Amino acid sequence: MNDSIQTDLDRPIWAALNTNQAYVGYGDALVRRYHPDVAPFAALASETPAAYQALRQLLLPHEQAALLQSAESTDAIDGLQITPVGVIHQMIASHGEATHADNREVIRLGNADVKDMLDLTQKTKPGPFGKRTHEMGHYIGIRDHGRLIAMAGERMHVAGYVEISAVCVDDDYRGRGLAGRLMNVLRSEIEHRGETPFLHVLSHNTSAIGLYERLGFSLRRMFHLIRIGHTSPA
Secondary structure, three states: OOHHHHHHHHOHHHHHHOOOOHHHEEEOOOEEEEOOOOOOEEEEOOOOHHHHHHHHHHOOOOOEEEEEEOOOOOOOOOOEEEEEEEEEEEEEEOOOOOOOOOOOOEEEEOHHHHHHHHHHHHHHOOOOOOOOHHHHOOEEEEEEOOEEEEEEEEEEEEOOEEEEEEEEEOHHHOOOOHHHHHHHHHHHHHHHOOOEEEEEEEOOOHHHHHHHHHOOEEEEEEEEEEEEEEOOOO
């Protein structure tokens, strides 16, 4: 792994929004964010007062942005309210450990499937998912008699690395290995493109971490996830 890729993985939101995913974001040299309908994530060029104020200008009064940072706490910033969310594990796929990708019944998801994707993610809570999130990459799923019962897709995309995200299964279909099947299909496709899968998961989600470890992902580093919005009026 070269130094530039190492830096990209250490700042995945900033790297993605300045390269492969600039088309679904906006900002300037100080701050970048995804369009709110795509994802709630934003990133600063550096943690300076000027950058935080630039972020404040990008946020509407009711909006919040999610940021990944190295430090557990952030100094108070005028006009901004900062709320810690939790510790994030960044996990990366080990080379040569992918299992057979069982793509039976796996379908491609797109614009026509957005309502069903939103319904499933609202029920299962895999993480932020908006009406344009599917524009970030390839999304796949499994239906049973027309009902979307499982899905997974690609989110952040930096040089040589693609994030697997929105892995979720309807409660009525859990325990059948569907999440692992979909992840292996995505992993196989990503690796066939010459890229490496990675993912982010909250540290308290031990069941998901256990699944990812069994699928050949290992911890690379940890971040602190925070939410930032305008200070509420007194």
